[in-house]
Amino acid sequence: MKNFTVKKLLLPISEYATVxxxxxxxxxxxxxxxxxxKFYHGKYQHLAIxxxxxxxxxxxxxxQHRILxxxxxxxxxxxxxxxxxxxxxxxxxxxxxxxxxxxxxKVFTQQALKKAAGKKVEEFxxxxxxxxxxxxxxxxxxxxHKLVSGNHLSLLVKRDEEIIGVLRIAxxxxxxxxxxxxxxxxxx
Amino acid sequence: xxxxxxxxSVPIQxxxxxxxxxxxxxxxxxVNINLxxxxxxxxxxxxxxxxxxxxSEFYAFYGITTDIPLNLKxxxxxxxxxxxxxxxxxxxxxxxxxxxxxxxxxxxxxxxxYKHFSIDLAKDELIDIETSALIKTLVHNYSHDPETPERFxxxxxxxxxxxxxxxxxxxxxxxxxxxxxDLTTMSDxxxxxxxxxxxxxxxxLNVEPGTIWVNSPGQFNFLYQYPIERLKQYIHxxxxxxxxxxxxxxxxxxxxxxNTIFDAVNLEDTIKVPENASLDRYAVVLPSTTISENxxxxxxxxxxxxxxxxxxxxxxxxxxxxxxxxxGNVTAHGAKIIExxxxxxxxxxxxxxxxxxPAHRLTIGKGCVIMPHTIIDSxxxxxxPQDTLVWGLVxxxxxxxxxxISLENLKKIETHTNQGNMFFEGSGSTFVQAFKDRIQHxxxxxxxxxxxxxx
Numbered sequence: 001m002k003n004f005t006v007k008k009l010l011l012p013i014s015e016y017a018t019v020x021x022x023x024x025x026x027x028x029x030x031x032x033x034x035x036x037x038k039f040y041h042g043k044y045q046h047l048a049i050x051x052x053x054x055x056x057x058x059x060x061x062x063x064q065h066r067i068l069x070x071x072x073x074x075x076x077x078x079x080x081x082x083x084x085x086x087x088x089x090x091x092x093x094x095x096x097x098x099x100x101x102x103x104x105x106k107v108f109t110q111q112a113l114k115k116a117a118g119k120k121v122e123e124f125x126x127x128x129x130x131x132x133x134x135x136x137x138x139x140x141x142x143x144x145h146k147l148v149s150g151n152h153l154s155l156l157v158k159r160d161e162e163i164i165g166v167l168r169i170a171x172x173x174x175x176x177x178x179x180x181x182x183x184x185x186x187x188x
Numbered sequence: 189x190x191x192x193x194x195x196x197s198v199p200i201q202x203x204x205x206x207x208x209x210x211x212x213x214x215x216x217x218x219v220n221i222n223l224x225x226x227x228x229x230x231x232x233x234x235x236x237x238x239x240x241x242x243x244s245e246f247y248a249f250y251g252i253t254t255d256i257p258l259n260l261k262x263x264x265x266x267x268x269x270x271x272x273x274x275x276x277x278x279x280x281x282x283x284x285x286x287x288x289x290x291x292x293x294x295x296x297x298x299x300x301x302y303k304h305f306s307i308d309l310a311k312d313e314l315i316d317i318e319t320s321a322l323i324k325t326l327v328h329n330y331s332h333d334p335e336t337p338e339r340f341x342x343x344x345x346x347x348x349x350x351x352x353x354x355x356x357x358x359x360x361x362x363x364x365x366x367x368x369x370d371l372t373t374m375s376d377x378x379x380x381x382x383x384x385x386x387x388x389x390x391x392x393l394n395v396e397p398g399t400i401w402v403n404s405p406g407q408f409n410f411l412y413q414y415p416i417e418r419l420k421q422y423i424h425x426x427x428x429x430x431x432x433x434x435x436x437x438x439x440x441x442x443x444x445x446x447n448t449i450f451d452a453v454n455l456e457d458t459i460k461v462p463e464n465a466s467l468d469r470y471a472v473v474l475p476s477t478t479i480s481e482n483x484x485x486x487x488x489x490x491x492x493x494x495x496x497x498x499x500x501x502x503x504x505x506x507x508x509x510x511x512x513x514x515x516g517n518v519t520a521h522g523a524k525i526i527e528x529x530x531x532x533x534x535x536x537x538x539x540x541x542x543x544x545x546p547a548h549r550l551t552i553g554k555g556c557v558i559m560p561h562t563i564i565d566s567x568x569x570x571x572x573p574q575d576t577l578v579w580g581l582v583x584x585x586x587x588x589x590x591x592x593i594s595l596e597n598l599k600k601i602e603t604h605t606n607q608g609n610m611f612f613e614g615s616g617s618t619f620v621q622a623f624k625d626r627i628q629h630x631x632x633x634x635x636x637x638x639x640x641x642x643x
Contacts, residue, residue, distance in 0.1 A: 082610060086393065087411050088403050093604050093613045 060125030222360025499636030
């Protein structure tokens with residue numbers, strides 16, 4: 001187990017759901033469904049989509065959480081509210097209004113869902129931060145530290161400067177479980 | 189009564205135009221340098237909009253009174269069509285049809301109270317305009333900055349048509365058309381058109397057009413922002429066309445009346461004015477208008493077919509047309525009241541546009557406060573109950589509900605509220621009291637209670 005590297009567990013980018021910049025949220029969901037249908041490694045399905053630029057480089061990632069945030073109009077309202085800070089309103093006041101607006105906004109209406117479906121992925125994708133990358137040659141320990149400390153669901157795996165795959169938290173979790181079971185802790 | 193002396197009008201030719209262009213370019217550069225952090229370039233808003241040829245077409249005026257210090261210094265500047273009163277110094281600047289009113293400046297020996305500081309003045313306060321271009325701008329009141337109590341400075345600043353710099357020292361700023369900065373020191377800021385800011389001190393802010401912000405830190409904070417697309421029909425500034433919209437059209441349609449009174453040396457009295465009322469010689473008064481006792485009508489005010497009850501005042505650049513003001517009303521700088529009936533003690537803030545129609549007049553109840561830069565463009569008859577605060581854009585009853593609150597309910601707010609595009613944090617009662625105190629002060633200094641105080 002301690003000799004495991006990221007390379008052992010990564011999923012190649014070719015097996016992942018990918019979309020290009022400019023894709024709508026609805027088409028991104030369809031791409032995820034297609035990728036899930038084709039995927040047959042293990043019992044954990046794909047839960048995220050990678051966004052590629054014209055040069056096929058990964059420029060963003062869309063998780064289920066991001067998709068739900070895009071559907072919830074409260075996210076847009078929050079953007080408008082952020083300007084209140086410039087006008088000396090307190091953080092407590094801004095947060096209070098943000099929550100009130102969120103609770104007052106209906107999500108499952110035809111109008112809201114239709115509007116969300118047409119959003120472009122670049123409007124709601126998460127741009128990778130430096131702590132989300134891991135080298136394919138890194139020990140799995142490093143990957144676990146990064147997943148836990150950054151609260152990430154996956155890491156982007158690099159070979160030199162190129163992103164070649166994704167390391168999912170589910171696969172690392174399975175590896176950790178297998179490692180524990182191999183110790184035969186329950187046996188007397 | 190003020191007497192006036194004029195600056196001779198001469199055509200600008202050759203070297204003079206070269207110098208004016210040099211001043212203008214320097215002003216643009218200085219403002220842009222100050223606004224570089226905001227990445228804001230004023231050039232597109234002024235290059236084709238300001239016609240430097242016009243700097244020779246109009247006289248400048250200086251008012252002389254017995255009780256205001258006489259001191260005007262202007263150096264390397266153009267003052268076309270502008271009016272000055274009191275202690276003023278203008279250098280390396282271009283002022284076009286602007287009013288620089290030093291009648292409320294502090295005087296040597298006065299004590300200026302700022303929070304717990306009692307600040308003694310060692311000399312008369314001075315309005316000091318340096319490397320700035322002011323177009324049809326009103327400069328009034330006095331410096332509320334405790335750091336410069338004797339110098340109300342306007343430096344490296346460019347202000348467009350009908351903006352107000354009211355008790356607000358300014359350094360490195362741009363004000364769009366109909367913008368008002370009130371009792372606030374500002375540096376390196378952009379104030380978008382039709383925005384009203386009263387916030388004590390602001391730095392490095394780019395304020396969007398149609399922002400109404402009244403902030404007294406620790407006490408209250410009020411913010412409203414106009415729906416920008418709807419504001420454009422009233423006022424819009426584009427590099428191609430300059431300021432456009434209904435507000436500009438409204439004023440342009442009446443500018444000939446002002447040309448008449450500014451061109452004439454002697455004017456015939458058109459109206460009987462009570463002895464204890466004050467009608468400025470440079471106000472337009474058209475039939476059939478009634479001015480009651482203790483009324484004050486400032487210069488560049490426009491009255492037509494209206495009634496001003498006892499103690500009402502009409503400040504600079506305001507228009508009151510086909511309307512009735514019962515008395516004790518404040519119509520602040522640039523406010524416009526058309527086809528409306530105002531009960532007693534109604535306050536109409538800076539640059540508000542109350543646009544009733546003959547078929548459905550606007551009625552405003554006693555003691556109402558119309559926030560600065562409010563637009564009521566009624567599509568139906570609207571009646572505002574007494575003691576109501578109104579703000580923002582109102583065209584019908586539904587919008588009136590959304591953009592108003594009774595003063596009684598506002599006083600009950602202790603922490604915060606929000607209504608439509610309006611956000612409020614702090615003490616509602618302190619906010620109401622601050623407005624009421626200021627209204628009372630305005631009425632007092634404008635002579636509304638003259639008789640009561642002198643019997």
